[in-house]
Amino acid sequence: MTSEKEKMIYVHSAPVRVWHWINAFGFVLLILTGLQIRYAEMLNLMPLSDAISLHNYVGFAVIFDYLLWLVYYVGSGKVRIYIPDLRQVVTLAVKQVKYYGYGFFVGKPNPHAMTPDNKFNALQQQAYLMIMFVLLPAQMISGVFLWKIKGYSEYINLLGGIKVIDTIHVVLFFFFTTFILIHCYLATLGHTPLAHFKAMFTGYEEHH
Numbered sequence: 262m263t264s265e266k267e268k269m270i271y272v273h274s275a276p277v278r279v280w281h282w283i284n285a286f287g288f289v290l291l292i293l294t295g296l297q298i299r300y301a302e303m304l305n306l307m308p309l310s311d312a313i314s315l316h317n318y319v320g321f322a323v324i325f326d327y328l329l330w331l332v333y334y335v336g337s338g339k340v341r342i343y344i345p346d347l348r349q350v351v352t353l354a355v356k357q358v359k360y361y362g363y364g365f366f367v368g369k370p371n372p373h374a375m376t377p378d379n380k381f382n383a384l385q386q387q388a389y390l391m392i393m394f395v396l397l398p399a400q401m402i403s404g405v406f407l408w409k410i411k412g413y414s415e416y417i418n419l420l421g422g423i424k425v426i427d428t429i430h431v432v433l434f435f436f437f438t439t440f441i442l443i444h445c446y447l448a449t450l451g452h453t454p455l456a457h458f459k460a461m462f463t464g465y466e467e468h469h
């Protein structure tokens with residue numbers, strides 16, 4: 262007979278959980294204040310000056326949080342879990358898409374068995390790798406440039422001017438808003454709708 266403890270596997274260490282929830286909460290605030298700044302004539306969530314200063318403070322908190330994530334993952338070598346195996350990535354990704362689109366709804370098992378060293382399926386791996394190493398840094402750097410346009414004018418001009426930087430920041434804003442919705446939906450597809458959410462708080466995922 263297996264005990265409750267044996268059925269649980271520890272997949273999210275404390276630094277990852279702390280990083281993740283600060284990041285998630287920060288993103289919700291950044292999206293709300295970002296909407297207020299961008300659509301100031303149409304929205305009235307809060308005064309514009311408050312939205313700008315909250316956006317700046319939270320933006321820097323999220324950057325600091327990201328640096329902790331980077332130091333933890335790169336420093337410990339655990340960053341390997343983010344790198345897809347190029348020999349199998351297409352086959353595994355197709356299997357995962359079939360599962361999310363059909364298998365899940367007819368009770369088939371998840372083709373990816375989560376372990377601490379291999380906790381992401383092929384789709385998560387590709388999405389998270391792109392987000393954490395390309396899109397999030399691009400969002401943060403463009404944000405810092407928009408915060409002090411004059412101070413960074415040399416770099417801004419080098420990258421094509423303020424319109425280019427602003428477009429990058431806004432397009433990524435729409436991307437991340439959509440990402441959060443899809444991310445939350447996919448996170449409900451565990452063995453119970455709240456299983457993955459619980460695991461991101463406790464660290465333990467039930468082994469099935």
Ligand code: HEM
Nearest residue numbers: 273277281284285288389392393441444445448457458461
């Ligand atoms: C309300 C907002 C959010 C909720 C409720 C949420 C929920 C979750 C849950 C339940 C997991 C564990 C299951 C999984 O791996 O998919 C997870 C993991 C993850 N989430 Fe989120 N998330 C949110 C926002 C974000 C944002 C804004 C980002 C990045 C910009 C993000 C990036 C990640 C990453 C990279 C992981 C894997 C972390 C690791 O194990 O190393 N999440 N999220």
